[in-house]
Amino acid sequence: MRPCGPPCVATFTDDVLKELLMRRAALLGLLFALPVALVSCAPAAPVEMRDPPYVRLPEPAPPQHTALMTGPAVAASQAVSKASLFPALLPIRKQLIVSTPFPWRYVVLHHSATPNGNASEFDAQHRRKGWDGLGYDFVIGNGHDSGDGEIEVGYRWRGQLQGAHAGNFVYNRYGIGICLVGNFETAAPSARQISATAELLAYLLVKFRIPPQNVTMHRTFRDTACPGKRFPFSQLVAEAQRIAAKAR
Numbered sequence: 001m002r003p004c005g006p007p008c009v010a011t012f013t014d015d016v017l018k019e020l021l022m023r024r025a026a027l028l029g030l031l032f033a034l035p036v037a038l039v040s041c042a043p044a045a046p047v048e049m050r051d052p053p054y055v056r057l058p059e060p061a062p063p064q065h066t067a068l069m070t071g072p073a074v075a076a077s078q079a080v081s082k083a084s085l086f087p088a089l090l091p092i093r094k095q096l097i098v099s100t101p102f103p104w105r106y107v108v109l110h111h112s113a114t115p116n117g118n119a120s121e122f123d124a125q126h127r128r129k130g131w132d133g134l135g136y137d138f139v140i141g142n143g144h145d146s147g148d149g150e151i152e153v154g155y156r157w158r159g160q161l162q163g164a165h166a167g168n169f170v171y172n173r174y175g176i177g178i179c180l181v182g183n184f185e186t187a188a189p190s191a192r193q194i195s196a197t198a199e200l201l202a203y204l205l206v207k208f209r210i211p212p213q214n215v216t217m218h219r220t221f222r223d224t225a226c227p228g229k230r231f232p233f234s235q236l237v238a239e240a241q242r243i244a245a246k247a248r
């Protein structure tokens with residue numbers, strides 16, 4: 001992980017300006033793309049067809065966006081870039097910002113159910129299954145094959161592509177997939193994993209105006225133990241809300 005000195009602060013300022021411009025583009029994209037996507041729920045890009053078949057379940061609750069990207073949202077976006085509130089995001093800040101953000105509505109939390117691993121290893125595993133590659137958007141390491149609390153960004157996030165992590169069309173299409181390395185059936189995530197996940201969640205909640213109740217665990221809608229009974233879901237969402245409130 002590259003140490004971050006004063007130049008990063010300047011870059012952050014640039015990124016804030018870039019985000020403001022992108023928010024205008026995102027608003028237009030949201031207005032035109034979302035109704036189309038909701039009417040025709042079919043993945044269009046051929047590359048997505050190689051991912052596992054998705055189980056189509058009833059549409060979850062509609063997004064509870066109370067307002068579009070107006071003044072307060074822009075202000076929140078500006079504030080969320082405060083480096084002091086998001087130290088775990090500093091190393092990935094440039095990868096977080098995408099040129100054409102997708103109108104994400106959910107966040108789905110997973111564990112790897114393995115004692116170790118990282119984005120590269122999971123990418124290889126998923127390719128061996130015949131998928132396009134890493135099914136998650138983000139992987140948060142536990143100190144074995146990547147740093148403890150290190151956030152790795154997947155190609156699906158960088159390209160704002162449909163995920164392959166939920167086994168459900170809606171949550172794959174509209175849900176951001178985050179996988180914490182570890183098996184939380186037997187042990188809880190590390191403190192660094194929890195704080196990094198909370199920061200990432202807070203950023204995503206503010207940037208995409210995702211309501212906290214739309215953060216969910218894999219097992220909430222699928223027959224799976226993921227992310228394990230020791231996963232501190234309520235603590236994570238509460239911490240994310242606390243950070244998001246400061247950012248606002």
Ligand SMILES: [Zn+2]
Binds near residue numbers: 110218224227
């Ligand atoms: Zn899962």
